[in-house]
Amino acid sequence: MGPHQCQVCVHAESKYKCPTCLLPYCSVMCFKQHKEVPCSREVPSIQVNRQPTQPPRSFEENDEEGWRLDESQLEAVAESSEIRNLLKDEELQKIILKIDSSINAEEELDKAMEGPLFREFTEKISSIINPEEQSLVTQV
Known part of the structure; x- marks a missing residue:
């Protein structure tokens, strides 16, 4: 099979690609x-030193201390x-993923805060x- 050959019939030259899995086809x-058989696209996963993950946090819990954002x-x-520009940084993405997937997220958060x-x-x-808190800090 050549690189431009239909991957379904294996006879004709491919002119198109499946929008889902990118398989070349001709007609x-x-x-x-x-x-006839459902296909899917493989999504590359970010490889981080995975630790056992904690179950997702419930946002239904009471927010007695007022920590949840409105x-x-x-x-x-x-x-x-x-914020969007900062989140494009792959290193920052890895740090956030490590905190979020950690069993001891608070400890990981403390470690992350040590970095600039x-x-x-x-x-x-x-x-x-x-x-309003920021404006008070800049006034002092």
Whole structure:
């Protein structure tokens, strides 16, 4: 089979690719035959030194200490171009994944706060969700 050959009939030159799995095919007939068996695209996974993960945290629990952000705070963080740009950093993504998947997330969070990248990220989020506190700090 050549690189431009239909992977379904194996006779004709492929002109198209399946939008799901990218398998090359040559015609509607071959596409229909290919779709008789559901296909999927493999998504590469980020390889991080995986530790046993904790079960997902429940957001239904009471927030007695007021730690949970309200909807307007969450929207402000999501809309921040600075936060979006920071989250493009693969190293920061790995740090966040390691914290989130850790059995002892609080310990991982403390370790992450020792590094400048994660500290900058958390300070930026803090300035977005508590702008009045930031203005007090800059006035002092």
